[in-house]
Amino acid sequence: MLSARLKALAVHLFTATGAVLALLAILAAVEERWAPMFFWLIVAMVVDGIDGPLARRFEVKKYWPIHDGVVMDLMIDYMTWIFIPAFALFQSGLLPGWTGWLCAIAIVYGSMMYMADTRMKTRDNSFSGFPAAWNMVVLVLFAVDMNFWISLVIVILLTVAMFTNLKFIHPVRTGRWRAVSLPMALAWVIFALWAILVDFHPQSWALWGLIVTSLYLGGAGIAQQLIPARARRA
Numbered sequence: 001m002l003s004a005r006l007k008a009l010a011v012h013l014f015t016a017t018g019a020v021l022a023l024l025a026i027l028a029a030v031e032e033r034w035a036p037m038f039f040w041l042i043v044a045m046v047v048d049g050i051d052g053p054l055a056r057r058f059e060v061k062k063y064w065p066i067h068d069g070v071v072m073d074l075m076i077d078y079m080t081w082i083f084i085p086a087f088a089l090f091q092s093g094l095l096p097g098w099t100g101w102l103c104a105i106a107i108v109y110g111s112m113m114y115m116a117d118t119r120m121k122t123r124d125n126s127f128s129g130f131p132a133a134w135n136m137v138v139l140v141l142f143a144v145d146m147n148f149w150i151s152l153v154i155v156i157l158l159t160v161a162m163f164t165n166l167k168f169i170h171p172v173r174t175g176r177w178r179a180v181s182l183p184m185a186l187a188w189v190i191f192a193l194w195a196i197l198v199d200f201h202p203q204s205w206a207l208w209g210l211i212v213t214s215l216y217l218g219g220a221g222i223a224q225q226l227i228p229a230r231a232r233r234a
Contacts, residue, residue: 008064015051015069018044018076022084029088034142035196037088041135042192044080048073049172049185074115082111085138094141095148095155103155107134114162125173126221130161136188140214143195143207167221176224181217188213 002010021044028037055061055069089095090104111132114120122128137158141151169177171185191209198204 004058004063007058008060008062009067011051011054011058011060012064012067012069012072014047014054015072015076018047018073018080021047022076022079025080025084026087029084029091032091034088034092035199037084038135038139038142038192038196041080041084041139042189042196044076045135046189048077048080053172078111078115081135082115082132083108085134089134089138089141089155092142094145095151099148099152103152103159106155106159107132110159110162122167124175125170126224127168127170129164129166129168130158131168131170132162136192136214136217139192139195140210143192143200143210145200145202167225168218169221169224171217174221176229177220181220184213184216184220188217 021040025037025040025044028034028040051069051073060067060069086104086107089107090100093100095103111134114129114132117129119128120131137154141154169181171178171181174181187209191206191213194206195201195204195210198206200207
């Protein structure tokens with residue numbers, strides 16, 4: 001039976017696998033193999049969603065404090081959630097010419113400032129401002145393959161939204177509406193994998209699933225700001 005210290009170390013080692021997944025994703029992106037790239041990014045997203053609860057469950061700060069899981073998580077998140085998707089958006093030509101340069105620079109620069117902001121998290125474990133989830137945004141842009149002007153507007157609006165007080169939920173940690181949010185997040189992952197499997201075929205129902213789940217995940221926090229929570233009975 002593993003000791004508490006070894007369990008805590010195992011969680012850190014699990015978190016660190018995200019760096020390997022980022023490497024696999026960037027190698028695929030350099031070769032413009034977009035489906036494998038997004039597959040590795042989704043696997044990294046799943047790891048990112050699991051390692052936090054595991055870290056709290058096994059009290060890694062108490063039993064293995066010599067490694068900082070938060071720092072590891074931020075480093076990997078920047079690669080997998082931001083840098084690699086920005087590179088893919090530019091390299092793919094989805095946004096041609098100056099639009100690709102503008103959006104790629106806006107994503108990596110703006111997201112760096114956002115992630116360093118100490119006000120990023122809210123009291124209910126949501127995010128204040130768009131949480132730089134560019135891996136999800138860029139995957140949807142690849143899948144839907146809309147007019148590049150619309151893609152440009154979406155990227156600009158979301159970049160600006162990082163520096164607003166608009167609320168965006170964390171599907172795992174935000175308590176309010178979690179019974180809906182968590183299944184929606186899981187459905188998004190399933191639809192994303194489905195879209196990748198069919199190589200983003202334009203007639204796949206996965207595209208509509210991605211749109212619906214993305215709209216919920218992107219709008220639920222704002223809806224919570226507009227709809228006051230019911231006071232709990234004593």
